Amino acid sequence: MGRLQNKVSLVLGGSGGIGGQIARGFAAEGAKIGIAGRTPEKVDAAVAALRETGAEAIGHTGELIGVRECTAAIDTVIGAFGRIDILVNSQGINVLKPAAEVTEADYDRVLGINLRSVFFACQVAHRHMKDKGGIIINIASLSAHRGWSRASPYAASKHGVLALTRTFAAEWASDNVRVNSITPGFYMTDLNRAMPEARKQSAIGGTPMGRFGTLDELTGTAIFLASDDAKFITGADIAVDGGFLARGI
Numbered sequence: 001m002g003r004l005q006n007k008v009s010l011v012l013g014g015s016g017g018i019g020g021q022i023a024r025g026f027a028a029e030g031a032k033i034g035i036a037g038r039t040p041e042k043v044d045a046a047v048a049a050l051r052e053t054g055a056e057a058i059g060h061t062g063e064l065i066g067v068r069e070c071t072a073a074i075d076t077v078i079g080a081f082g083r084i085d086i087l088v089n090s091q092g093i094n095v096l097k098p099a100a101e102v103t104e105a106d107y108d109r110v111l112g113i114n115l116r117s118v119f120f121a122c123q124v125a126h127r128h129m130k131d132k133g134g135i136i137i138n139i140a141s142l143s144a145h146r147g148w149s150r151a152s153p154y155a156a157s158k159h160g161v162l163a164l165t166r167t168f169a170a171e172w173a174s175d176n177v178r179v180n181s182i183t184p185g186f187y188m189t190d191l192n193r194a195m196p197e198a199r200k201q202s203a204i205g206g207t208p209m210g211r212f213g214t215l216d217e218l219t220g221t222a223i224f225l226a227s228d229d230a231k232f233i234t235g236a237d238i239a240v241d242g243g244f245l246a247r248g249i
């Protein structure tokens with residue numbers, strides 16, 4: 001019997017590196033899984049890989065920007081499995097350029113996917129969870145805790161994710177909906193595969209453990225937050241960052 005046996009979870013960005021890993025971890029603990037992402041082939045591949053392990057899984061493809069798209073993703077899961085118990089917001093993009101060069105379109109796109117969609121996905125999920133309880137896990141970032149050069153819209157969006165996590169946690173505790181976030185350190189995924197070498201070395205240099213994390217090192221924290229072991233934890237952020245945020249000089 002897994003720790004998430006028969007729990008219905010939806011992982012937005014579940015076709016990506018971190019979301020995909022969390023989805024596989026949840027499935028291994030007995031959860032039924034919905035995956036949502038932008039690229040149909042990636043969503044299909046993630047769903048097929050989960051089904052091969054014996055998991056019950058369903059996919060949803062679409063641009064996660066606002067209430068309509070978030071509702072559609074959640075409706076897909078409820079249509080397949082009858083309810084939603086766990087929502088993970090792992091959708092995200094970055095635009096790496098100096099603040100002076102950021103366009104309105106860059107800003108709107110990053111804030112739309114990284115923050116607006118988180119807001120409305122949480123709002124719609126809460127509507128379905130509030131009578132029976134539920135769990136929301138938002139994927140934040142080190143840039144939610146620090147200034148982040150050449151990634152100003154990204155940093156703004158992730159500061160916003162922490163603000164939403166704490167605010168929703170406070171508002172929805174009485175509905176038995178827990179809302180927490182995870183701050184990953186550096187992990188090699190499509191999001192940062194094109195990171196310039198100097199920036200990569202700076203990331204490793206700033207991490208006391210002296211390396212990128214491996215995706216499996218994130219799974220346990222997500223399972224913990226989704227499980228009853230964390231039933232008195234809400235509004236918290238857990239850094240899985242090899243010590244990056246703890247470092248002084």
Ligand SMILES: NC(=O)c1ccc[n+]([C@@H]2O[C@H](COP(=O)([O-])OP(=O)(O)OC[C@H]3O[C@@H](n4cnc5c(N)ncnc54)[C@H](OP(=O)(O)O)[C@@H]3O)[C@@H](O)[C@H]2O)c1
Binds near residue numbers: 014187
């Ligand atoms: N990797 C790291 O080191 C790191 C560190 C801190 C925080 N994070 C955060 O972790 C989360 C996951 O990132 P990742 O590293 O796993 O990157 P990733 O592999 O690129 O995954 C991102 C996911 O978001 C989806 N997505 C992007 N734009 C979308 C849109 N408009 N509509 C629907 N889905 C969309 C992607 O789908 P497509 O692939 O089809 O575009 C993919 O499933 C993000 O919130 C990111 O900010 C990552």
